[in-house]
Amino acid sequence: MRNQIEFVVYGKYALFTDPVTRIGGEKFTYQIPTYEALKGIVESIYWKPTITWIIDEVRVMTAIQTEVKGMRPAKYQDAANDLAYYTYLRQPCYQVRAHFEFNEQRPDLAFDRNENKHHNIAKRAVKCGGRRDIYLGTRECQGYVEACTFGEGKGFYDNYGEINFGPMFHGFTYPDESTSQDWQARIWVPTMQNGIITFIRPEVCDIVRTIKKGKAKEFKAGENFKAVEDEYIEMFGEEK
Template identity: 80%
Template sequence: MRNQIEFVVYGKYALFTDPVTRIGGEKFTYQIPTYEALKGIVESIYWKPTITWIIDEVRVMEPIQTEVKGMRPAKYQDASNDLAYYTYLRAPKYQVRAHFEFNEQRPDLAYDRNEHKHHNIAKRSVERGGRRDIYLGTRECQGYVEACVFGSGQSFYDGYGDIAFGPMFHGFTYPDEAENSEWQARIWSPTMKDGVITFVRPEACEVVRPLGKGNAKSFVKGQNFKTVDEEYEELFGEAEL
C-alpha cells in the first residue's frame, strides 16, 4: 500500500483502557491495543494536520500477560492521595503497519499535500525512534519504536487460531476529520487471527456514539504552520529525495 510504514513498538508495561474509565478509580487494561492508542503512537512518530493516519494491522508478538500494581493517584476533591490498583499488560511488544491519507476535511492545507516528502520524513522518523515520546496507552508506560518488516520474526500466537475479544473501544473521530465537525466515539469487535488483528477503517465502524460538536484548529502558513517542504529542508537540507 502507498504511504505505508512498518515498525515494532515495545515497553515494560502498557495500559489500554476505555476512556470512560480514565476519570478516576481503578484501571484495567484491554488485552490488546486500541486503534486510537496505536494511532497516537504513529502520530508521535510523525504527524501533520495535512495527513490522517490509518492503522492497518497490529501483530501481537509476546504472550498477553497482566500485572496488578498498587498506585497512589491524587484525589480530585483535595490534594491528598488515594489507593488504587491498576492492571497493566506486562512486557508488551507489537508490530504495526499503518499508512497515511490526506485529510480531505482540511482544504486550507491543500498546498502541503506533498505525498513523497511526507512519506520519506515518516520513514526517517521511524528509523530514529519517533519525533516525540512514545507511550503505550498512558504516560507512565514508556514505549520504544524501531523499524521492522511486518510479519518478520516469531510471534507467540503463530498458528494459535482465532481469538475474539468482544466489543471494545476503537477510537475517536475528531471535528477536523468528520464531515459534520462532530466529535464521535467508535466501538467495534476485534478478532485476532494467529496473532494478527486487522483493523476496520474508522468510517466502517457500525457502532458510533456522538459526543458533541467542535471546531478544527486553524493553521496559518508562516504563523503556526510550516509546509512539509520547509520542514524537510530544516531537517535534511535542500536535497530532494
C-alpha cells in the same frame, strides 16, 4: 500499499485503558492495543495536520500477560492522594502496519499535500525511533520504536487460531476528520487471527456516539503552520 510504514513498538508495560474502569479512579488495560492508541503512537513518530494516519494491522508478538500495581493518584476533589490498583500489560511487543492519506476535510492545507516528502520523512522518523516520546497507552508506559518488516520473526500467537475480544473502544473521530464537525467515539468488535488483528476503517464502525460539538482549527502558511520542506530541513538539516 502506498504511503505505508511498518515498525515494531515495545516496552516494559502498557496500559490501554478500558474507559468503563476509570470511573472509580482505577484503571484496567485492554488485552490488546486500541486503534486510537496505535494511531497516537504513529502520530508521535510523525504527524502533520495535512495527513491522517490509518492503522491497517497489528501483530501481537508476545504473550498477553497482566500485572497489578498499587498506585497513589491524586483525588479528584482535592490534592490528597488516594489508593488505586492499575492493571498493566507486561512486556508488550507489537508489529504495526499503517499508511497515511491526505485529510480531505482540510482544504486550507492543500498546498502541503506532497506525498513523497511526507512518506520519506515518516520512514526516516521510524528509523530514528520517532520524533516525539512514545507511550504505550499512558505516559508512565514508555515505549520504543524500531523499523521492521511486518510478519517477520516468530510471534507467540502465530498458530493460535482465532480469538474474539468482544466489544471495545476503537477510537475518536475529531471535528477536522469528519464532515459532521462532531467529536465522536467509536466501538467495534476485534478478532485476532494467528496473532494478527486487521482493523476496520473509522468510517466503517457501526457503533458511533457523539461526545460533543467541535470546530476544526484553521491553519495558515507562514502564521501557524510550516511547509513540509521547512519541516524536513529542521529535522534532517538538508533539503530533499
